[in-house]
Amino acid sequence: QGVLVKGGNYIEQLVSCDTLILDKTGTVTEGRPIVTTVAPTDPDTTPRMLMEYAAAAEETATHPMAMAILSHVRKSGWQIPKHGDTNIATGMGVETTIGKHRVRVGNRRYMSEHGIDVTPAHETVSRIAQRGESSIYIASTSKIKGIVGIQDTLKGNMKKALNRIRKTSIDDVILLTGDVEQQAEVVAARILADAFHAEVLPENKSEVVMQLQSKGVRVIMVGDGINDAPALAYADVGIAMGGTRTDIAMEAADITISRDDPLLLPGVIGMATRCMSIIRQNFAASIGINSAGLLLASFGVLPVFWGAVLHNATTIAVVANSARMLFFDIEEGK
Numbered sequence: 646q647g648v649l650v651k652g653g654n655y656i657e658q659l660v661s662c663d664t665l666i667l668d669k670t671g672t673v674t675e676g677r678p679i680v681t682t683v684a685p686t687d688p689d690t691t692p693r694m695l696m697e698y699a700a701a702a703e704e705t706a707t708h709p710m711a712m713a714i715l716s717h718v719r720k721s722g723w724q725i726p727k728h729g730d731t732n733i734a735t736g737m738g739v740e741t742t743i744g745k746h747r748v749r750v751g752n753r754r755y756m757s758e759h760g761i762d763v764t765p766a767h768e769t770v771s772r773i774a775q776r777g778e779s780s781i782y783i784a785s786t787s788k789i790k791g792i793v794g795i796q797d798t799l800k801g802n803m804k805k806a807l808n809r810i811r812k813t814s815i816d817d818v819i820l821l822t823g824d825v826e827q828q829a830e831v832v833a834a835r836i837l838a839d840a841f842h843a844e845v846l847p848e849n850k851s852e853v854v855m856q857l858q859s860k861g862v863r864v865i866m867v868g869d870g871i872n873d874a875p876a877l878a879y880a881d882v883g884i885a886m887g888g889t890r891t892d893i894a895m896e897a898a899d900i901t902i903s904r905d906d907p908l909l910l911p912g913v914i915g916m917a918t919r920c921m922s923i924i925r926q927n928f929a930a931s932i933g934i935n936s937a938g939l940l941l942a943s944f945g946v947l948p949v950f951w952g953a954v955l956h957n958a959t960t961i962a963v964v965a966n967s968a969r970m971l972f973f974d975i976e977e978g979k
Contacts, residue, residue, distance in 0.1 A: 646909075646974075646975045646976070647902065647903045647904035647906075647909065647975075648900065648901070648902050648903070648909060648912075648913055648916075648975055649900065649901040649903065650899070650900050650913075651898075651899050651900065651901075652899070655882050655899040655900060656916075656917045656920050656921065657917075657921065658863070658881050658882050659865065659882050659900075659913070659914055659917035659918075660814060660914075660917050660918055660921050661814075661863055661881075662814065662815070662863040662864060662865045662881055662882055663814060663815060663816045663817070663862060663863055664815065664816065664817045664818075664819065664857060664862045664863065664864050664865070665810060665815050665817070665818045665819070665864075665865045665867065666819045666821055666853070666854065666857075666864060666865065666866045666867065666876070666880070667818065667819070667820055667821065667836075667838075667867050668821050668822070668850070668866075668867065668868040668869065668870070668872075668873050668876075669797075669820060669821065669822035669823075669824065669829075669832060670709055670797060670822070670870075671709065671868075671869040671870060672867055672868055672869050672886060673799060673800065673803055673820065673832065673836060674797035674798060674799055674800060674832075675797060675798050675799075675800055676709055676797065676869070677709065677712075677713075677797070678709050678710060678712075678713040678779070678795045678796060678797035679713050679716070679717070679795065679796060679797075680696075680713050680714060680716075680717040680793060680794070680795055681776075681778055681794050681795065681796040682773055682776075682778060682792070682793065682794030683695055683696055683791070683793055683794075684769045684773070684791055684792045684793075684794070685790060685791035686765045686766045686769060686789055686790065686791045686792065687765075687788065687789070687790045687791065690790045690791055692791075693721075693723055694790075695783055695790055695791040695793065696714065696717060696718050696721070696723065696793070697718065697723055697724070697725065697726050698726075698743065698748050698750070698783050698785060698790065699714045699718075699750050699781065699783050699793055700714055700715055700718040700723075700725045700726075701725055701726045701727075701728040701741055701743055701748060702728070702731060702739045702740060702741045702748050702749070702750040703715060703739060703750060704725055704728070704731075705731055706731075706733070706739060709797070710779065710781060710795055713795050714781070714793065714795075726743050727743070728741045728742060728743045728748070729741055729742035729743075730742075734751065734755060735847055735872075736823055736846050736847040736848075736872060737751050737752055737754060737755040737758075737846070738750055738751015738752060738755030738756075738782075739751060740759075743785075746785045746786050747785070747786060747787070748783070748784070748785050749761070749782075749783075749784045749785075750781060750782070750783050750784075751781070751782060752780075752781070752782065752823065752825075752844070753770075753780075753782060753825065753844075754844065755782070756782050756784060756789070759784075759787070760787065761782075761784045761787055761788070761789055762788075762789065763782060763789055765789055766780075766782065766789050766791070766792050769791075769792045770792055770825070771827065773792065773794040773828075774825060774827035774828040774831065775827070775831070776794070776796075776831075777796065777828060777831040777832060777835070778794035778795060778796045778828065779794070779795045779796075779797070779824050779828055780792050780793075780794060780795075780825065780828070781793040781794075781795060799832075799835060799836065800905070800907050801907075802906065802907045802908050803836060803907045804835075804836055804837070805907075805908065806907035806908050806910050806911050807836055807837065807838075807907075807911075809908070809911035809915075809978060810910065810911045810914065812911075813911065813914045813915065813918065814914075814918070815865075815914070817839045817840065817862075818836075818837075818838045818839050819838060819839060819840045819841065819842065819853075819857075820832060820833045820836065820838040820840070820841040820842070821841070821842050821845055821850060821853060821876075822841065822842070822843055822844075822845065823843075823844060823845055823846065823847075824843055824844070825843060825844060826843040826844065828843075829841045829842075829843035829844075830843075847871075847872035848875070850868075850872065850873060850875065850876040851875035851876045851878075851879045853876070854866055854876050854879045854880050855879055858879075858881070863881045864880045864881050864882075865880060865881065865882045865883075865884060865914075866879075866880035866882075866883050866884070867884045867886055867910065868883075868884075868885065868886075868894055868898075869885060869886060869894055870894055871893050871894065873885075873894055873897075874893045874894050874896075874897040875897070877894060877897040877898045877899075878897040882899050882900065883897060883898040883899050883900070884898055884899070884900045884901070884902060884910070884913070885897070885898035885900070885901045885902070886901075886902040886905075886907075886909070886910065900913060906976065908976050908978075909975055909976055911978055912974075912975035912976050912977070912978045913975060915975075915978035915979070916970075916973055916975050916978075919970065919973060920970060923966060923967055923969065923970065926966060927963045927966055927967065930959065930962060930963060930966070931959050931960075931963055934955065934959045935955075935956060935959060938952055938955045938956060
């Protein structure tokens with residue numbers, strides 16, 4: 646049904662987990678963002694110039710934000726300027742040279758680390774964040790030039806999936822994202838998450854998982870990218886999900902959902918719950934019936950022949966009861 650579980654112990658652990666952490670891009674959202682706002686903050690910069698600067702810096706990048714920028718420039722019929730080598734700060738930004746200008750494209754923290762004043766863009770960023778868009782800062786020669794707003798839509802059935810999850814053993818749903826707090830709050834409100842962590846760097850995602858575990862919380866981490874791999878590995882159960890999932894995420898995860906369908910997430914938890922329920926039924930039946938047979942046989946009430954029949958009938962009943970899982974529909978959760 647499109648789900649790979651790497652071991653029976655993960656089915657057991659799924660049932661005992663009480664907190665679900667969701668990475669945003671590619672997990673909660675489609676992972677195919679588009680440019681929705683181009684807002685120069687410098688009077689000498691046109692929207693075209695702003696997008697061409699951004700495309701030059703992101704030309705060799707493969708993350709979804711970069712693909713959105715490059716796609717927008719190509720669809721508009723604009724040219725990517727000739728530029729020098731690019732330097733990438735993972736999860737923060739990228740820089741290159743266009744002529745004599747040093748162009749930087751990234752988040753607010755990336756700009757601050759390079760001493761770039763982002764004050765002129767505050768109002769624009771606030772307006773963009775209220776619409777649930779991610780803000781990309783573009784600077785040239787240590788001066789902010791403008792903001793590009795990128796929108797990534799929620800996956801279909803995501804809210805339905807989370808509503809089903811809340812009916813299981815999961816108490817808290819937490820959103821994890823590198824977006825600014827205001828934008829993260831908008832997305833968290835849309836999916837009715839219990840909490841969110843904003844502006845989380847890739848290397849800090851695993852720290853969030855471990856901080857929760859140190860409080861006695863058992864964590865399911867759901868992600869799809871290279872940045873999520875450490876968190877997937879540290880979580881009690883790591884789940885790689887989505888059409889944009891990477892090989893390293895699948896390797897680090899304990900469970901892989903190959904289909905891009907959020908309803909499979911509560912379905913997997915429901916499958917684990919059903920599986921453990923059947924295991925408990927089997928233990929109770931086999932121990933109870935065999936113990937009763939042993940007592941009856943020891944008092945001579947049950948003949949040897951019928952004792953053997955009872956024992957083997959119990960084995961058949963256990964296998965038949967377990968076979969019900971063959972008809973379990975993970976997407977429907979039943």
